[in-house]
Amino acid sequence: MSPLNHYQQPIGSALPNWQPRPFPQRIVLEGRYCRLEPLAPRHASALFQAHQQAEDERSWTWLLREADKDEASFRAWVTSVCELRDPLHFAVIDKRTDSPVGSLSLMRIDEKNGVMEVGSVHFSPLLSRTPASTEAQWLLMRYAFDTLGYRRYEWKCNSLNEPSR
Template identity: 75%
Template structure:
């Protein structure tokens, strides 16, 4: 409940014990299906090869970058971002094959206020629409909330990117609204949709994800028995 100051004005809930949070580190995060490793040059060739498995370049439409023409170009991009403090890129490594199959990043890191965003999500055909892709997202969420103690975890996407919107809602993010004419990307206007999970919502999101990711939730054919949305309590 919002509190009031001496003038009777609402000033929000008091947070007397709040302290700035630690900046994320280049850590390795272990899951059942995949492992997140700090993106490095050792991943570049295998990642480029994984992205080349796509039938076309539609997965690049919503990314800020154009497709790399060759492996040298992708290596150069990896080299340009591996030492950045924001964003911090991670490679998603398939634990069954030991090969990297996609990347994602923590970005727009505001440790003073405990706010962080997941972005630069680029999953190859070996990762997209698999349980491993959900686990990769969950590992990064768990690091932000449980290890670092952040209060807010954001997801933003082009308003026209329907798959990204569906993914955010499926994982439990709450839609917050649209920033109109937020960016100019590749010569086109971009309206940006904002989604978030806050710390009070995280325990339910976490429980649902753990139940969905459990081995017993998948049949011999690898298909889910119960959807991720079904594991969350219905909203009133």
């Protein structure tokens, strides 16, 4: 049973030896269906083409930016974010085709308290609703919890974003 505070609310076990966790690095995370690689300009062309497989731009609705109208604009965005420390963007590579099919990032990284969030999740139709899409999330979670020892991994979404919910 969890320890209780003076209001008789469960508060969890004390963490007297807690130490700040390592900051996530730009590493490759290998899975069975996909591989996560640090997002880089070399991914831009194929990732842009993967997003062009969508029948419309509905997958952009809840992102913080509009869809790029051309590959050059998309490449400029990738270049502008690929070296950021936070958010730390990853390309999702389909291992069957060795091509990028989506991206996601670790963000709001708080190594002192062992908390991070996954965000900017944008999967093309080639990735959505596949085992690789689930595995991409799992690879980041495993990295956060098992490798880095974080205590909390948050995934927030717009309450109207039914596919993400």
